[in-house]
Amino acid sequence: MTDEPNPATPPPPPMPALRADSRDPQGGFEPLEGGCDLPNIMNKLLKRPLSLIYSLETDEDGRQILLRLLLISIASLVIFGLVVGTFSWQEQIWAAPLKIVSGLLFSGLICLPSLYIFACLGGLDAKFRTIVGVLCGLIALSGLLLVGFAPVVWLFSASSTSITFLGFLLLSLWIVCAGFGLVLVFHAGRALGMTNTAHLTIWCGVFLLVTLQMTTTLRPIIGTSDHLVNFQEKKFFLSYWREQLNGEYEERDEREEEPGASEL
Numbered sequence: 001m002t003d004e005p006n007p008a009t010p011p012p013p014p015m016p017a018l019r020a021d022s023r024d025p026q027g028g029f030e031p032l033e034g035g036c037d038l039p040n041i042m043n044k045l046l047k048r049p050l051s052l053i054y055s056l057e058t059d060e061d062g063r064q065i066l067l068r069l070l071l072i073s074i075a076s077l078v079i080f081g082l083v084v085g086t087f088s089w090q091e092q093i094w095a096a097p098l099k100i101v102s103g104l105l106f107s108g109l110i111c112l113p114s115l116y117i118f119a120c121l122g123g124l125d126a127k128f129r130t131i132v133g134v135l136c137g138l139i140a141l142s143g144l145l146l147v148g149f150a151p152v153v154w155l156f157s158a159s160s161t162s163i164t165f166l167g168f169l170l171l172s173l174w175i176v177c178a179g180f181g182l183v184l185v186f187h188a189g190r191a192l193g194m195t196n197t198a199h200l201t202i203w204c205g206v207f208l209l210v211t212l213q214m215t216t217t218l219r220p221i222i223g224t225s226d227h228l229v230n231f232q233e234k235k236f237f238l239s240y241w242r243e244q245l246n247g248e249y250e251e252r253d254e255r256e257e258e259p260g261a262s263e264l
Contacts, residue, residue, distance in 0.1 A: 029191040041068040056133040069136035076143030083150045087157035103214040123195035138181035145177035
């Protein structure tokens with residue numbers, strides 16, 4: 001006798017409406033391999049980041065992935081902040097890491113509701129946990145890239161006294177690193193079935209503006225000041241950058257006008 005399939009057996013439940021994105025150059029949208037330990041999560045974040053998003057949406061241990069991504073974010077930003085703090089030393093050796101970590105995490109927190117709303121408007125049908133994971137992946141990936149640039153920042157902080165130049169370097173590096181993280185947001189949105197990524201474009205611009213304004217809100221991050229944080233004097237980040245640039249030019253002109261300056 002041969003066993004025949006029972007026609008009354010119900011078919012297996014369908015998988016969520018997820019699709020692999022063939023345009024993703026960083027890795028496939030597939031189950032996570034190798035477990036949820038910290039080294040594997042870091043490796044997958046750099047090589048196959050969409051596998052983390054897939055596991056967040058389909059697996060029950062998504063909380064472990066979220067915690068690992070958050071830990072990677074904090075550790076990376078602390079390391080980068082310590083390098084930034086070596087420019088001025090003194091209290092900045094601990095204040096700079098604290099400001100960078102708290103500033104970026106707070107920026108992500110206040111931008112999370114708009115990310116979820118814009119993703120839903122774009123046709124994304126995913127768990128809220130997955131959206132949080134995408135945001136954590138953005139910050140974690142950007143943090144790892146910043147750590148990669150930390151030796152470059154250390155070189156200029158040890159050999160240069162120009163706060164304006166170092167500030168321009170740090171902002172440029174942040175925009176570059178955040179750009180790679182934002183690309184991950186777009187890939188995750190398409191892989192999760194998002195039909196219109198124009199909403200994500202708007203959100204990415206808002207996120208960058210928030211992080212740039214946070215550098216002014218938590219000033220000084222480089223250099224020294226009488227106040228650890230200046231919340232009383234409110235300024236837009238472009239106005240603050242212009243004032244810093246003009247102030248450095250004025251100080252340089254004053255040094256050049258001092259007697260004997262031409263002999264130096």
